[in-house]
Amino acid sequence: MTPFEYLRKTEKKRLDDLFRFLSFPSVSAKSEHKKDMVACAKWLKAHLVAIGFKTKIYPTAGHPVVYAEYLVDPKLPTILYYGHYDVQPPEPLELWKSPPFKAEVRGGYMYARGAHDDKGQIFAQIKGLEAVLKATGTLPVNVKLVVEGEEETHPSHLPAFIRKHRKMLKADVVVVSDTAQFSRTLPAVTFGLRGIAAVEIFVYGPNRDLHSGSFGGTVTNPVNTLCDMVGKLHDKNGKVTIPGFYDGVKPPNKWMKNQFRRLPHSDAKYKKSLGVSALGGEKGFTTLERAGARPTCDVNGVTGGYQGEGHKTIIPSMASAKITMRLVPGMDPTDICNKIEKYLKKIAPKSVRVKVEKSGGAKAVVVPTDSLWLQAAKGAIKKGFGNEPVFMMEGGSIPIVNDFKKTLGLDTLLIGFSQHDDNTHSPNERFRVKDFNNGCKTAAALPEALAKVEV
Ligand code: BES
Ligand code: MN
Ligand code: MN
Numbered sequence: 001m002t003p004f005e006y007l008r009k010t011e012k013k014r015l016d017d018l019f020r021f022l023s024f025p026s027v028s029a030k031s032e033h034k035k036d037m038v039a040c041a042k043w044l045k046a047h048l049v050a051i052g053f054k055t056k057i058y059p060t061a062g063h064p065v066v067y068a069e070y071l072v073d074p075k076l077p078t079i080l081y082y083g084h085y086d087v088q089p090p091e092p093l094e095l096w097k098s099p100p101f102k103a104e105v106r107g108g109y110m111y112a113r114g115a116h117d118d119k120g121q122i123f124a125q126i127k128g129l130e131a132v133l134k135a136t137g138t139l140p141v142n143v144k145l146v147v148e149g150e151e152e153t154h155p156s157h158l159p160a161f162i163r164k165h166r167k168m169l170k171a172d173v174v175v176v177s178d179t180a181q182f183s184r185t186l187p188a189v190t191f192g193l194r195g196i197a198a199v200e201i202f203v204y205g206p207n208r209d210l211h212s213g214s215f216g217g218t219v220t221n222p223v224n225t226l227c228d229m230v231g232k233l234h235d236k237n238g239k240v241t242i243p244g245f246y247d248g249v250k251p252p253n254k255w256m257k258n259q260f261r262r263l264p265h266s267d268a269k270y271k272k273s274l275g276v277s278a279l280g281g282e283k284g285f286t287t288l289e290r291a292g293a294r295p296t297c298d299v300n301g302v303t304g305g306y307q308g309e310g311h312k313t314i315i316p317s318m319a320s321a322k323i324t325m326r327l328v329p330g331m332d333p334t335d336i337c338n339k340i341e342k343y344l345k346k347i348a349p350k351s352v353r354v355k356v357e358k359s360g361g362a363k364a365v366v367v368p369t370d371s372l373w374l375q376a377a378k379g380a381i382k383k384g385f386g387n388e389p390v391f392m393m394e395g396g397s398i399p400i401v402n403d404f405k406k407t408l409g410l411d412t413l414l415i416g417f418s419q420h421d422d423n424t425h426s427p428n429e430r431f432r433v434k435d436f437n438n439g440c441k442t443a444a445a446l447p448e449a450l451a452k453v454e455v
Pocket of ligand 2: 084117118151178
């Protein structure tokens with residue numbers, strides 16, 4: 001039996017196993033789910049043990065890390081697989097067509113929170129390894145596996161975990177499946193990820209909500225002011241106006257621009273799929289460049305004043321906004337947080353008090369595209385999906401990839417199996433069953449391909 005035959009034979013069981021994994025509400029951001037996080041980690045550990053891995057759960061100051069290994073021979077290359085079992089909060093629940101933690105297949109897609117981000121994708125890697133083990137009795141490489149529970153939230157204890165367990169995690173290359181393909185017919189290797197910097201701004205006005213009839217016109221309204229300040233974050237060309245924001249930004253180089261140009265993208269289709277009549281963003285760059293290779297500044301959520309039914313005539317006493325900025329190479333999250341704080345404080349009127357809470361972030365990632373590891377990975381993707389993958393840059397962030405380089409000295413292969421319209425972080429998150437299965441095949445072909453790389 002070949003690994004692919006094993007995968008074909010066990011398809012139903014494999015989906016059942018994944019659906020069980022998806023049934024844990026492992027929402028890392030909310031403390032009420034602490035127990036679910038532990039239960040999910042324990043289930044995963046038991047599953048890995050049953051496959052034949054030596055497995056251990058490491059508690060951290062936050063959520064536990066599941067670590068597993070299958071060591072064959074120190075002379076063989078060692079591959080470090082990384083993924084996350086935590087998921088984003090499923091809210092708003094009323095927009096889900098089926099319950100977020102009860103996976104359901106409709107029209108060739110499985111729907112559930114975590115379907116592709118990242119439970120479905122790390123599970124594809126695990127099931128690919130299982131197929132090789134069951135079909136051949138061993139693995140052609142040494143495997144180490146880290147599945148963590150704090151990717152989707154702050155703060156993360158994983159960088160400290162990696163520093164502490166540097167020796168245990170010694171490897172030759174990292175494999176991460178937590179990104180998308182370019183399209184339904186075009187698998188991809190991601191060579192760039194944007195970084196991220198996060199702040200929350202609070203604007204305080206009068207010491208309590210005031211009657212907007214009695215007091216309107218006499219004091220500054222913090223919500224009006226917050227909106228005005230947010231409005232001043234961009235100019236009319238969509239450029240971010242924070243002084244020094246673009247200092248050191250490396251524009252996409254010729255090779256990158258060329259990769260972008262080769263990708264079959266249509267703005268018309270993109271607009272249609274998103275339900276917008278025109279696109280926005282920074283002038284002078286194509287949509288793919290703006291989404292992958294240019295920095296941004298976005299409000300993710302805003303609060304202030306009355307939000308209930310009907311009207312309530314008040315001058316609210318405060319307003320706040322959560323802001324994240326996506327970073328490209330050359331930008332530093334701490335520096336960017338300091339710059340936006342300084343700017344927001346400068347443009348605020350004297351009549352309000354402004355507080356900026358900075359939570360830092362992560363630098364952008366660019367991985368080498370000429371490595372033998374990457375060539376090998378491309379071959380495995382071709383075996384799994386039938387198509388040669390393209391190179392692309394992703395707008396999303398996977399902060400820990402920086403630490404793999406900095407702490408362990410390792411490059412990462414970003415080979416993702418999802419689609420950009422799979423509703424990541426959104427209601428009705430999904431994963432095409434075919435993409436999952438082809439992902440499992442890729443994962444089953446990967447060890448042999450990587451085994452051939454000389455270390
Ligand atoms: N898997 C995503 C990152 C991603 C998203 C890669 C889209 C490629 C395309 C990851 O789980 C994620 O959501 N990361 C967060 C990081 C943040 C919470 C620090 C992100 O990008 O917002
Ligand atoms: Mn993810
Ligand atoms: Mn995510």
